[in-house]
Amino acid sequence: MDTKTNDEKHPKKNDACDFAVDIGLYSNIFLAILKTLVGIIGHSAALLADGINSTSDVVYYVAVKIFMRLSRMPPDEEHPYGHGQFETIAALVVGAFIVTTGIAILWDSADRGWHLYTGATETSGLSIYALWTALFTIILKTGLAVKTKRIGEITRNPVISALTKDHINDIMASTAAALGITLALLGHTWVDPFAGAVVSLFILKTGVGIIKESSMELMDTVPGRELDAEIRSVLAGVKGIKTVEEVRAHRFGQHFIVNITLCVEGSIPVSDGDRISTDAEKAICENFSHIRQVYIHYHPGRP
Known part of the structure; x- marks a missing residue:
């Protein structure tokens, strides 16, 4: 990123x-x-x-x-x-x-x-x-x-x-x-x-x-549900994501640092998982100018 x-x-x-x-x-x-x-x-x-x-x-x-x-x-x-x-x-x-x-x-x-x-x-x-x-x-x-x-x-x-x-x-x-x-x-x-x-x-x-x-x-209070819902809505349009398991956002002044946990298909190769992660980062950055950095963790879903 x-x-x-x-x-x-x-x-x-x-x-x-x-x-x-x-x-x-x-x-x-x-x-x-x-x-x-x-x-x-x-x-x-x-x-x-x-x-x-x-x-x-x-x-x-x-x-x-x-x-x-x-x-x-x-x-x-x-x-x-x-x-x-x-x-x-x-x-x-x-x-x-x-x-x-x-x-x-x-x-x-x-x-x-x-x-x-x-x-x-x-x-x-x-x-x-x-x-x-x-x-x-x-x-x-x-x-x-x-x-x-x-x-x-x-x-x-x-x-x-x-x-x-x-x-x-x-x-x-x-x-x-x-x-x-x-x-x-x-x-x-x-x-x-x-x-x-x-x-x-x-x-x-x-x-x-x-x-x-x-x-x-x-005190690093978690931001409201509105930002969480907006992020999940954007990620819903990223191909390859099965579910968005967790969204955590930390505010630093006018910006946010976001940590996201995704679930992808368990049968895909690691390279495809990396591509999905990159696509998710790009989608977040393009839609939210006030988000400074995005950290994405993904793991395979259950069959």
């Missing part, structure tokens, strides 16, 4: 992943500066908290870039299957930051709610520019979420999928900020912390989900 990795065979996928990370990083740098400044000048605690959220996004986007570069290092003696697990670690980092963001927003919402209850909150001087900034953030993040989601579907990269969820979380956070600012301008200040608390729960749920999924990959 060809030993070239999918990174080498599909450089455009790597370029697409880099693009998704870069536009997210630069957008968050811009938004962090914009929201923090407008939050301070416009006397908006909600927008200022959202700006701090974008600042934390910048930190973990840098971490993601580093891990993705490490994941593309070629296989070596200590890592014969490559370094694709760095992508899973990067997704785990994203999940951890999302959970941290959810906790921070929940805490901030509770704090603002308490200050409203005690009458210690000052809402005078709240600027309409804070609202425009929050709305601009929603529009920008919606575009980023759509683009990143498409790239994630094409590349099957767990990091990009996690970043898509993060963009969606940012949309919800900014929507809560916009709602809070709007109603605060109208005198209904209690909605701001309430909306923030509700959004924080959704963010926490997303972060925990990403951490759980990434942890399962690091």
Whole structure:
């Protein structure tokens, strides 16, 4: 079987992943500066908290870039299957930051709610520019979420999928900020912390989900039945295979290493068995671009 990795065979996928990370990083740098400044000048605690959220996004986007570069290092003696697990670690980092963001927003919402209850909150001087900034953030993040989601579907990269969820979380956070600012301008200040608390729960749920999924990959949990069924369906069209006895797939980042056990006719010569094995490898590689390597074991079936 060809030993070239999918990174080498599909450089455009790597370029697409880099693009998704870069536009997210630069957008968050811009938004962090914009929201923090407008939050301070416009006397908006909600927008200022959202700006701090974008600042934390910048930190973990840098971490993601580093891990993705490490994941593309070629296989070596200590890592014969490559370094694709760095992508899973990067997704785990994203999940951890999302959970941290959810906790921070929940805490901030509770704090603002308490200050409203005690009458210690000052809402005078709240600027309409804070609202425009929050709305601009929603529009920008919606575009980023759509683009990143498409790239994630094409590349099957767990990091990009996690970043898509993060963009969606940012949309919800900014929507809560916009709602809070709007109603605060109208005198209904209690909605701001309430909306923030509700959004924080959704963010926490997303972060925990990403951490759980990434942890399962690091623990080498067997992939779902869908991939198993797809592989068996492809092998059903390979001449000479009596049955597919076992399919085991191990995920390494966006790629899979697959081990397959086949049953062939017991009366055929070894050379025919090798040909069937080669045909099976070729069929898998042609139909699944995200499968890095295939290892096939065959044995004769019972008469």
